[in-house]
Amino acid sequence: GIQVEQSPPDLILQEGANSTLRCNFSDSVNNLQWFHQNPWGQLINLFYIPSGTKQNGRLSATTVATERYSLLYISSSQTTDSGVYFCASAYSGAGSYQLTFGKGTKLSVIP
Amino acid sequence: NAGVMQNPRHLVRRRGQEARLRCSPMKGHSHVYWYRQLPEEGLKFMVYLQKENIIDESGMPKERFSAEFPKEGPSILRIQQVVRGDSAAYFCASSSPGGQPQHFGDGTRLSIL
Numbered sequence: 001g002i003q004v005e006q007s008p009p010d011l012i013l014q015e016g017a018n019s020t021l022r023c024n025f026s027d028s029v030n031n032l033q034w035f036h037q038n039p040w041g042q043l044i045n046l047f048y049i050p051s052g053t054k055q056n057g058r059l060s061a062t063t064v065a066t067e068r069y070s071l072l073y074i075s076s077s078q079t080t081d082s083g084v085y086f087c088a089s090a091y092s093g094a095g096s097y098q099l100t101f102g103k104g105t106k107l108s109v110i111p
Numbered sequence: 112n113a114g115v116m117q118n119p120r121h122l123v124r125r126r127g128q129e130a131r132l133r134c135s136p137m138k139g140h141s142h143v144y145w146y147r148q149l150p151e152e153g154l155k156f157m158v159y160l161q162k163e164n165i166i167d168e169s170g171m172p173k174e175r176f177s178a179e180f181p182k183e184g185p186s187i188l189r190i191q192q193v194v195r196g197d198s199a200a201y202f203c204a205s206s207s208p209g210g211q212p213q214h215f216g217d218g219t220r221l222s223i224l
Contacts, residue, residue, distance in 0.1 A: 031211040041200060041218060043154075048212035086153060090211065097210035098144065098167060101153035 002027045002091040006102035013077050013109050021072040021105045023087030031090035031099065032063050034072050038083045046072070046085075077109045113138050115205050115216035116185075123222045124193050132188040132219045136205030143186040144213060145178060148200040160186060190221075198223045 003026035013019055025032070034046040047054050047061040049070065054061055058077075063070040074081055084106050088099040116135040124130050136143050142161055146154040159167040160180040171178070175193075180186040190197055200220050204213040 033212055035215070041220065043202060043215045043218065045212065045214060088154070097142070097206065098156040098159055098170070099213060100156070103153050
């Protein structure tokens with residue numbers, strides 16, 4: 001099946017700093033989603049972005065499908081951004097739509 | 112609230128009991144997916160269902176686990192004779208027939224005593 005790798009595994013930021021999280025995937029995908037899992041365990045949908053660039057407030061994401069990677073940008077980070085960020089993708093040839101998740105990037109934003 | 116609804120939010124069972132987890136998809140969605148998250152890990156796919164059909168159960172353990180999505184009512188993930196290793200967060204997601212994007216519920220945290 002498809003492999004999804006995220007980097008870095010851990011990231012500590014000072015409040016107000018910017019960061020870039022990376023997601024590499026091993027095959028052609030028809031679905032690429034970014035999630036934020038907050039400290040209460042809820043999984044928040046950030047972006048559905050199988051290709052191209054999207055922005056939502058301080059967050060933006062870019063997927064370059066031909067090179068099999070996606071980036072999540074967080075600008076002017078806040079303590080509420082802390083948590084684990086997951087990238088998940090679905091292999092375009094599978095017909096099942098099951099998402100494969102990376103192991104996540106654990107972000108800690110300190111005041 | 113038109114989101115994916117899961118209940119209960121927390122479930123405690125003793126070893127050997129049965130656990131039933133429920134999931135109501137978003138309005139208009141006919142595809143349901145179940146994922147499991149073990150402590151300190153990412154989510155792993157378990158099963159994909161449409162109404163009255165199991166489409167892909169390649170991630171389901173071979174024994175004790177079953178899932179259904181009846182014509183009426185929520186999808187049910189059933190775990191029989193639970194063991195300590197079943198302790199995890201179980202997430203349900205739903206999508207429209209195109210398969211993406213998937214929208215997730217808040218999960219059910221299952222604890223086995």
